[in-house]
Amino acid sequence: MPYLVSDVMTRTVVALRKRAAFKDIARTMRRWKVSALPVLDGDRRVVGVVSEADLLPKEMLRDAPDLYARSRGRPGIAKADATAAEDLMTAPAVTVRSDVTVACAARIMAQHRLKRLPVVDDKGVLQGIVSRTDLLKVFLREDAEIAGEVRREVVARFFGVTVEPIRVDVRDGVVTLTGRVRDTSLVPVVTRLVRSVEGVVDVDCALYGPPRDLNLEPVLPDEVRTEWADGPGTVV
Template structure:
């Protein structure tokens, strides 16, 4: 299969807090570990909420704005007041947790981060238990892959595994993350797929496809 999955790049050693942890200890956990958010995990290992720095800042705001919401106040106003009065992790957490499975492809997970304007996705197994976290910085690490690693991935995942090309049919060189494909494949459709699939390999910056073909099956199909 071409490309990496969430499991390949996620952070497995996740810092967590319990729902009964006191507010001050939650703040200390964020500060000590240099993180901007922490999941709240129930005894069975399932994430039940997340606490961000923004959630904790509601307590600071409460020092100047401590008005209890009225009977007809909006739900978000009531949630904000609850956070202001929080004494435990369960009180201050945001209950919506965006999760992803470890087998999900990295491009798909990256799209979710971007379209949802999220900083992180929490990774859960089939039972819903927390097994990791995928942050934006984890995704960006793919661009630190060495040129040799990228070349090996293109040769194996694209040319050998996906297109069944013989080793002597095509050569792959990579410089600065830019992939150059040279050689001759059987069909024009294979040439086009080689370029497309190589571009999907995580860490590839661009693809220069100089492959040629022995038979133009695309043109023949139009006749």
């Protein structure tokens, strides 16, 4: 089974109330060494996220008031006047359910260019948070664990009967498959399935079909002599 967000997410989360003050937000980020915080309503539902990028316009106002004045009304610049989380936050928040796969969460992060996602239930209530670092935990699986899953979940299911035993070796997440199988049409499918196993970095597939049986596949001669109705002839 693929890893789910619930397998890797952090369940202890620092969050903000909507009325959290600017300086409290900055202190909280510094104290917990995080660059973004989810914002909750009274029912613990995630309504937005405040990141360091949301706080930076305030610094722009302090350092370059003339530039700020010329930029007023542009998206994001208005946050320089904000003093509470509900005015600073980016909303609606991009979230993820705990029962989706790690691969799905990675795609969402890549699409939205995010470093972390609040994890919510079906009502939007905060359950945890998942970061890029969390998603990479699958690559910390031991080679022996990966090899066992490949043998059990892929090789045994697709190649129950083989010409010779299939060898599965894993080193630093790279899976090597060697041996002979009866049906080579399954090899591309098996390669893709092995690649999808959590923690696999790459696949080196060296599976071959059964050796040719020359008794069953005779080699035809270059010439076949026959007799035509009008006399002997040669067909080449």
